[in-house]
Amino acid sequence: MAALKRRTLKQPILKRRWWLDGALALAGWCLSVTALAEELTPVTVSTTWYAQAEHGGLYAAKAMGLYQKHGLDVTIKMGGPQVNNVQLLVGGVTDFSMGYSLQSFNAVKQGLPLVTVAAFFQKDPQSLMVHEGQGYHTIADLQGAGLRIPTAGRVAYWPWLKAKYGFTDDQLQPYDYTIGPFITDPKVAQQGYITNDGYFLRKENVAAKSLLLADAGWEAYSATLDTTREMIEQHPEVVQAMVAATAEGWKAYFEDPRPANSLIKADNPQMEDALIAYSIDKMQSEGILLSGDAKGGRYGIMSDRRWREFYRQMVDAGTLPDDLDYQKAYDLRFVQALYPED
Numbered sequence: 227m228a229a230l231k232r233r234t235l236k237q238p239i240l241k242r243r244w245w246l247d248g249a250l251a252l253a254g255w256c257l258s259v260t261a262l263a264e265e266l267t268p269v270t271v272s273t274t275w276y277a278q279a280e281h282g283g284l285y286a287a288k289a290m291g292l293y294q295k296h297g298l299d300v301t302i303k304m305g306g307p308q309v310n311n312v313q314l315l316v317g318g319v320t321d322f323s324m325g326y327s328l329q330s331f332n333a334v335k336q337g338l339p340l341v342t343v344a345a346f347f348q349k350d351p352q353s354l355m356v357h358e359g360q361g362y363h364t365i366a367d368l369q370g371a372g373l374r375i376p377t378a379g380r381v382a383y384w385p386w387l388k389a390k391y392g393f394t395d396d397q398l399q400p401y402d403y404t405i406g407p408f409i410t411d412p413k414v415a416q417q418g419y420i421t422n423d424g425y426f427l428r429k430e431n432v433a434a435k436s437l438l439l440a441d442a443g444w445e446a447y448s449a450t451l452d453t454t455r456e457m458i459e460q461h462p463e464v465v466q467a468m469v470a471a472t473a474e475g476w477k478a479y480f481e482d483p484r485p486a487n488s489l490i491k492a493d494n495p496q497m498e499d500a501l502i503a504y505s506i507d508k509m510q511s512e513g514i515l516l517s518g519d520a521k522g523g524r525y526g527i528m529s530d531r532r533w534r535e536f537y538r539q540m541v542d543a544g545t546l547p548d549d550l551d552y553q554k555a556y557d558l559r560f561v562q563a564l565y566p567e568d
Contacts, residue, residue, distance in 0.1 A: 267297055270303055271284060272315070274325070276497075277302075278497060280509070281490070282476065282506070283479050285490050287475025288300055289488065311323040312338065312340060329452075331552055339456060341556060343468075343557050344528065346476060346525060350439060350446045354436070360413060365437050368397075368415050373393070374414060374415070384398075389542055399414065444539075453465055469564065476525045476526075524561075527565055
């Protein structure tokens with residue numbers, strides 16, 4: 227438009243012609259943008275919680291046009307304490323959702339058509355926070371200690387802890403979603419999230435550390451990308467595009483998180499820059515996304531071996547039946563398409 231204006235001033239007798247040409251060009255541009263928008267497939271994805279760095283790959287893919295590049299017009303729907311992602315997904319309100327592998331197994335158990343198509347967190351960030359100086363160097367050292375674990379943890383990893391370490395239910399203490407009781411009782415351990423723990427403990431000047439469940443053998447995938455069997459069967463190209471763009475989004479997020487962080491803070495204005503930075507650092511230093519099979523940049527990769535091992539953990543813990551058709555919980559084809567074997 228600036229070049230058009232300069233040329234018009236130099237040739238005033240052609241002003242009307244240039245104006246007409248410009249109007250036609252603008253109209254053509256608007257039509258092309260409209261056509262592009264109409265070609266994009268609208269998709270809605272729900273997250274596990276309020277917008278945060280742990281959702282950075284999705285927000286980066288949206289902020290940096292990666293979803294558009296793959297033909298998708300993606301709406302990110304924030305999760306929260308009152309949001310049931312499984313219900314929204316199987317009810318057709320959303321097309322994709324973030325989840326975790328035990329949720330996918332339970333869906334098979336309940337006859338729900340939920341399927342995991344990618345797993346971005348190779349390590350589940352769930353942790354147990356412990357005070358320094360108490361002799362708690364590994365999770366095994368917590369035998370007999372008081373444990374503050376919420377309901378979700380008690381039905382997920384608690385049976386595994388009991389089976390693996392001989393923990394007992396009388397160790398459990400009430401959990402009220404605050405760290406106050408943990409701060410005042412140095413003998414107790416409390417569920418945490420390794421990408422957040424140190425940030426909040428430092429604010430309270432508490433000398434404590436996090437014991438990561440994944441480092442103790444907890445094989446669960448987290449930050450999975452889930453969809454329905456109907457979506458896979460009827461629109462596999464949309465599933466492939468969503469997996470590919472989200473994987474690219476995670477790579478882009480760690481290269482430059484600023485575009486995504488702007489969207490994260492727009493959705494969740496209470497999110498602090500310092501917490502985002504802390505979470506990004508922990509995701510990288512702890513190998514949350516790029517460890518095990520994902521080393522070398524294979525964002526979202528999954529394997530039959532890993533799913534089988536986690537299923538056996540849950541069977542041994544008494545959480546799942548040993549005759550479950552557990553392979554219905556996941557579909558490897560979409561991540562395998564991104565990272566074909568050499």
